[in-house]
Amino acid sequence: MSPLRALRLRLGSGASKVDQRALFGLACLLAAGIFALALALAELGDALLFLLALPLALGAMASGLRGGIALGLLCSVLAGAWWLERAYPEDGAWLASHVLACLLVGALLGGIVESRLRLGRALEHLREHSLDLIATASFDGYFTSVNPAFTRTLGYSAEELLSRPFLDFVHPDDVEATLAAVAELTQEGRDVLDFRNRYRTKDGSYRWLEWRTKPDLAARELIAVARDVTDRKRLEEHEHAYYERLEREVAERTSELELRNAELEEARRELLHRLALAAEYRDDDTFAHTERIRVSVALLAHELGLPDEEVALLREAAPLHDIGKLGVSDTVLLKPGTLSSEEVAHMRAHTVLGARLLSGSSSRVLQLAEEIARGHHEWWDGSGYPHGLRGEEIPLCARIVAVADVFDALTHARPYKPAWSVEEAVAEIRRLSGRQFDPRVVDAFCRLDPYRLAAIDDVHKQVA
Numbered sequence: 001m002s003p004l005r006a007l008r009l010r011l012g013s014g015a016s017k018v019d020q021r022a023l024f025g026l027a028c029l030l031a032a033g034i035f036a037l038a039l040a041l042a043e044l045g046d047a048l049l050f051l052l053a054l055p056l057a058l059g060a061m062a063s064g065l066r067g068g069i070a071l072g073l074l075c076s077v078l079a080g081a082w083w084l085e086r087a088y089p090e091d092g093a094w095l096a097s098h099v100l101a102c103l104l105v106g107a108l109l110g111g112i113v114e115s116r117l118r119l120g121r122a123l124e125h126l127r128e129h130s131l132d133l134i135a136t137a138s139f140d141g142y143f144t145s146v147n148p149a150f151t152r153t154l155g156y157s158a159e160e161l162l163s164r165p166f167l168d169f170v171h172p173d174d175v176e177a178t179l180a181a182v183a184e185l186t187q188e189g190r191d192v193l194d195f196r197n198r199y200r201t202k203d204g205s206y207r208w209l210e211w212r213t214k215p216d217l218a219a220r221e222l223i224a225v226a227r228d229v230t231d232r233k234r235l236e237e238h239e240h241a242y243y244e245r246l247e248r249e250v251a252e253r254t255s256e257l258e259l260r261n262a263e264l265e266e267a268r269r270e271l272l273h274r275l276a277l278a279a280e281y282r283d284d285d286t287f288a289h290t291e292r293i294r295v296s297v298a299l300l301a302h303e304l305g306l307p308d309e310e311v312a313l314l315r316e317a318a319p320l321h322d323i324g325k326l327g328v329s330d331t332v333l334l335k336p337g338t339l340s341s342e343e344v345a346h347m348r349a350h351t352v353l354g355a356r357l358l359s360g361s362s363s364r365v366l367q368l369a370e371e372i373a374r375g376h377h378e379w380w381d382g383s384g385y386p387h388g389l390r391g392e393e394i395p396l397c398a399r400i401v402a403v404a405d406v407f408d409a410l411t412h413a414r415p416y417k418p419a420w421s422v423e424e425a426v427a428e429i430r431r432l433s434g435r436q437f438d439p440r441v442v443d444a445f446c447r448l449d450p451y452r453l454a455a456i457d458d459v460h461k462q463v464a
């Protein structure tokens with residue numbers, strides 16, 4: 001190795017013992033040459049001796065403080081020889097100042113180089129023992145240095161890693177992203193970039209590396225530190241897969257639950273419907289009254305501006321208004337003639353009985369049905385039954401059902417009376433507004449088409 005190469009390596013703290021000796025020898029030869037030149041060119045006086053600073057610097061670079069002092073001593077001896085050969089110029093002061101200067105300059109330069117070498121050795125120690133992967137790579141795409149953690153992680157020797165483009169080791173799926181990251185650093189002025197990619201190990205498997213990279217534009221090099229995050233990545237993937245599976249299972253269970261809920265809801269609706277039919281069956285085996293009430297009450301509620309949810313609840317609850325008739329005896333319920341006062345009281349009890357049958361439920365439909373059963377024979381002016389409630393003391397749902405129930409009863413024949421005409425029935429409803437019925441509900445009723453209400457016979461068509 002040439003002395004100049006040794007000098008460069010020395011400055012980079014990478015020179016071997018042999019390199020150091022070569023550099024030190026060069027410094028000694030240079031000092032001897034300068035001394036010989038100073039003797040030969042006597043007319044220049046001691047001017048050439050100032051060039052001894054050069055071998056002093058080389059000696060310091062070769063061996064640090066020891067080299068600097070050794071060259072300082074050598075240069076002092078040479079200066080003394082020159083002083084003797086020139087017959088003691090300026091007495092002892094010249095010699096003392098030159099010896100002192102040589103020793104001080106040698107020690108100073110040696111000290112500076114020594115501290116730099118110490119720092120370089122410390123950095124090299126860290127690099128060698130780092131758990132992180134440290135590398136430099138040229139802008140041409142080759143590693144220029146890798147630390148032991150790099151070779152340890154991937155299983156290749158440093159020579160193998162440095163001899164091929166680093167993209168050869170990158171997972172094919174990550175090559176494009178890696179090229180983009182390199183371009184960002186080398187061409188787009190990005191200062192620091194973090195990214196992940198997979199590197200192939202010597203045994204053919206891949207390791208996930210998390211990089212932090214910085215470009216050195218002057219040296220056209222990338223300085224990179226990486227960490228092996230394969231285990232963390234696997235954990236993340238397992239976690240991701242776990243959450244995906246969990247979400248899928250929750251979605252499946254939710255779907256099953258919704259299906260069961262829908263089935264339960266359908267069963268509940270059917271049960272209520274059949275219950276209402278059971279109550280009506282005894283005096284109207286066509287069940288038509290129940291169906292018509294369901295539709296006309298919904299139309300009235302909608303006309304009154306009730307929210308859709310309330311209308312839907314009313315549609316289900318209204319048909320149960322006469323559920324209490326299950327407790328009324330056939331002789332009273334089906335009697336064609338006038339009822340006695342006891343029979344009237346027995347008949348009127350269907351309101352309280354119905355409310356009792358429906359009470360205590362947490363279902364909003366049944367709670368509403370209870371209010372309707374109890375209040376649908378109450379009158380607006382307080383003369384109704386069973387409790388003689390008046391005005392808005394009567395629940396709105398019961399006031400709505402009252403109008404729909406009476407209109408339907410009037411316009412359809414019963415065992416004890418013929419059907420009224422629509423005009424007669426409407427007139428009767430109007431006449432009873434403010435007495436039996438809530439005027440606001442009667443107004444809403446009048447805004448509807450009474451012929452349509454009276455002709456309700458196909459529930460599904462009307463609701464649609």
Ligand SMILES: [Fe+2]
Pocket residue numbers: 321322350376377
């Ligand atoms: Fe009733």
